[in-house]
Amino acid sequence: MTITNHRAARNGPLRQVTELTRTTPGVLGALALLLVVVGVTAGVFTAVSVQRRAQALADLATRSGPLSVAAQEIYRSLSDADATASGAFLAGGLEPPAVRARYEQDIAQASNALAIAVAAREPADVTAPGSPLTTLSGQLPVYTGLVETARVNNRQGLPLGIAYQREASTLMRTQLLPAAQQLYDDEVGRVSTDQNRAGEFPFTELLLGLAVLGVLVVAQVYVRRRTNRVFNVGLVAATGAAVISLVWVSVAAFSVISSVDDSRIDGSIQVDVLARARIATLQARTDETLTLVARGTGKVYEDDFDQVSMSLTGLLNEAMGKVTDGAVSTRVASARANTEAWLRAHEELRKQDDGGNYAAAVRLAIETVPDGTSTAFNKLDTDLREAIGQTRAAFNARIRDASDALGGTVVVVSLLAAVVAVGATAGLWQRLKEYR
Amino acid sequence: MRLALISAAVVTVLTGLAGCTSSTGTTTIPSVTAAVPKPANAADLTAPPSAAVQECGDKLASLRPLNPMPKPGAMPGGSTMEKIVQRGKLIVGVDQNTYNVGFRNPFTGDIQGFDIDMARSIAAALFGDPDAIQLRAVTSDQRIPMLKSGEVDIVVRTMTITCDRLVDVNFSAVYYEAQQQVLVKKNSGFTGMDSLGGKRVCATKSSTSLRNIANAPSKPIGVSVSDWTDCLVMLQQGQVDAVSTDDVILAGMAAQDKYTEVVGSSVAAEPYGMAIPKQNVDFVRFVNGVLEQVRANGTWKDSYGRWLDGLIPGPPPAPPVPRYKD
Structure with missing residues (x-):
């Protein structure tokens, strides 16, 4: 130097x-x-x-792998819950205990999978307008409320019960299931993105x-x-x-x-x-x-x-x-x-x-x-x-x-x-x- | 000096990389509004349903009954009744949502009520067996299309005889005389249709009630749904202020919810008839014959007593007096 x-x-x-x-x-x-x-x-x-x-x-x-499973589980359990709750109105009288148990199991499973799906996202993702997670977490309690109202009325022998069940089912088919489908599609997209990232040349x-x-x-x-x-x-x-x-x-x-x-x-x-x-x-x-x-x-x-x-x-x-x-x-x-x-x-x-x-x-x-x-x-x-x-x-x-x-x-x-x-x-x- | 340069370069590269870890942001918790669930197909009425109040003479005059009436199982050859008997079941369009008129009994799952009793008397007259019947639940707006397509033989579902419906179907003689009234929550302060200006009033799609709501001078907002019980759901959920339809339907709702009451004077007379496909004139006459029997042998009175007496105030009425044209 x-x-x-x-x-x-x-x-x-x-x-x-x-x-x-x-x-x-x-x-x-x-x-x-x-x-x-x-x-x-x-x-x-x-x-x-x-x-x-x-x-x-x-x-x-x-993350993306388990979450796509969670999203699929949300769809499955919600869909099964609705088919079960509606099906309970096919036969007369109170629903058999096994049917009720299946519905309760489905709702428990859906809430749990939903909690996992929500926890894995940033708060901003969850609160974004039109986010499927907002719809799911907001409407699931409303759905279960309607189903219980339907049951109470049914228990009193009132045809009002089945009308509440129909309303619940409409909520499920028009809001919850489409949101669950969207969530599933999103998560599958994430899996694919992560696979691309991992498998890059x-x-x-x-x-x-x-x-x-x-x-x-x-x-x-x-x-x-x-x-x-x-x-x-x-x-x-x-x-x-x-x-x-x-x-x-x-x-x-x-x-x-x-x-x-x-x-x-x-x-x-x-x-x-x-x-x-x-x-x-x-x-x-x-x-x-x-x-x-x-x-x-x-x-x-x-x-x-x-x-x-x-x-x-x-x-x-x-x-x-x-x-x-x-x-x-x-x-x-x-x-x-x-x-x-x-x-x-x-x-x-x-x-x-x-x-x-x-x-x-x-x-x-x-x-x-x-x-x-x-x-x-x-x-x-x-x-x-x-x-x-x-x-x-x-x-x-x-x-x-x-x-x-x-x-x-x-x-x-x-x-x-x-x-x-x-x-x-x-x-x-x-x-x-x-x-x- | 050179070492300093190198270390400076390395430090720059490293800090640049470290900078990739994301910056933190604050998330504001937005306030969301509760989305109120609605029954399927619930909709606000934007334009009043086509008020096709055509002139058609005496709409309540039906065809004269068959005389003599054929015995059960022995229907005249080539008649509509014979075809039904050969099929083995009478297919009836009914309601499964109107308490004590046509409703699904939650205990048994069976559809029962005043309308169903009437329908079963027709099956009994055809087959000698009131259970030779297939009940199909139809909504108000499905009644006429299903009659026209021949999916049902007859509709017995709180159906008011009107001139515009007579264009599409035939009606039996009047079998029940209803009055359109208003159901509101107790202590709501509403006294009838006149006090419901600008308020939301529910009725089923394609019902005469909905048209009467839309045309009421007080100008309420019509809300249409598929089934009558959907109106009670919406009333309970605070989505409508009142339900307006025939007293017999409202009585069934009031019986399911003690916090509601029927108020006001009659908005319109609603004479019920059984609707039959236009071309089956012989069946209309047969049904009118059955209704004659039902009135005469006390079946009508018994059925009223069983289903409606406790619901509708006042002593049991006499069965409606039929009017015939030929």
Whole structure:
């Protein structure tokens, strides 16, 4: 440094730098500085990039993944609660204890899943106008209030009860279920976004790694020309560290990408199709119940049943085409068989109702008789629940694989970046000392 | 100096990265307004329903009954009645929402009431079995379309005989004479339709009551719903100030809610008839024959006593006197 001091007194700083780069020690110094900056920057950015990937995987495992399950659970339990509460009005008298228990269980499940969904969001998300969470948390107590009013009136033998139940059902169908559907769609969107984040091609990591190697190569070529020494230990060590870092990061990133791909194929894509099938199942069940409640003028519900059951069949076929696991395949096959059984039972139920045998139709709909629709519906719902559970487990396993692949990468990358900086500086410092 | 530069550069890079962690904001808790639930299809009336008060002579004069009446199960060949008997069930459009007239009994799940008794007497006359009947719950606005499409044989559902309905369907002789009145909450201060100017008054869609509300001189705001009980729900929830329809329907509501009362004088006379598809003239005559029997053999009186006597003030009325044109 001392050699430049007397010049610096006479010349401006720009001139000073230009002069400096013409001298070998100047170039060596600049290279050392460049290597430290590039090496540290690359290390920091790579670590940050890997950390971001790890964060996306953590989100998939602990936030968006579980939340999409919670959203689906909200839809399922609300829909089932409404079908159950409306169905309680099909038979005369008080609802059987099992029906009441099922309704209460559904509401408990819905409130709990809703609390989880709300807790995971920022307050601003929840309070935003038109947020599905606002609708759900605001209207669910109103819904349960109406259902209880309906029960109280029913208990007193007043037809007013069923009018309150109809109002509750309208609230469910026009506000709560659409909000639950929107929430589910949002959460599925988040899962997909997180998968994209986790499975991004590692452009930053590769470019930075190559840049470090490039600068190291230039430095070594220069040092060799100026000093006639083939190897500079510091620079070689730095190069070795840079290569290891690049390979490590690449291997980790590509195995994450592969695992995230698997998490789609074995997990989320199938879960989504199955979840939509389950939602269709619940819609069809509600339609079937409301057709009977309407007692002869439920054509609008019956038409909806036809439409929804058709899309249910389509979704199950789609699911069959995407299945990658034997156990799930068995479940989906069973779901298809149970759907057929349900549709057959439903046809018989409609025949009874249209033929004026309302009581027989109601029995098919609510009692657990072998050829009844409720039997087939419950079996179908179990199949779908199990299939969704199994594919969810596969999804979680793949995400865990991906997280494992990244394990320790941040630490390794940071250490290797330090080695690059220290090695390069030490190597060049050795040469620089010769000019003192 | 150079070391200082390097460390400065590193520090800058690091702080730049650290700056990525988000800034904190304050969330204000917005005040939300409670959304009031409404029955399905509840709507404020924007324009009064088409007041098709056509002139049609004596609208209450129906077709003369068959004489002699055929015996149950032995209907004349080719008649509407024979077709119904062959099918095995009389399909009747009824109400499942009007307490003690046509309502679903919560204890049994069966549809019962004064209208249902009337419908069952027709089934009894056709089949010899009052249970050879399929009851289909229809809303007010579904009555005429379902008769026209032939989905029901007859509608027995608190249906007022009017000239514009006679364009689409035929009516039996009058089987009940109702009066449109007003149901309000007790102590609300409302005394009748005259005191309800600018207030919200509920009735079912396509009912004569709704038209009468819209055309009342005091200018109340009409609110339409699908079923009569929906009106009581809205009254209880404070979404309407009154319900206005036939005394017999209002009596059923007042019986379900002791905090309500029927007030005021009659807004309009509402003579009920059973509606039958236009072309089934023979069935109209048959039904009128059944109504003659029902009046004569005490069935009408018994049914009134069973369902309506306690609800409607005053002594039980005599059955309406039928009027016939040919």
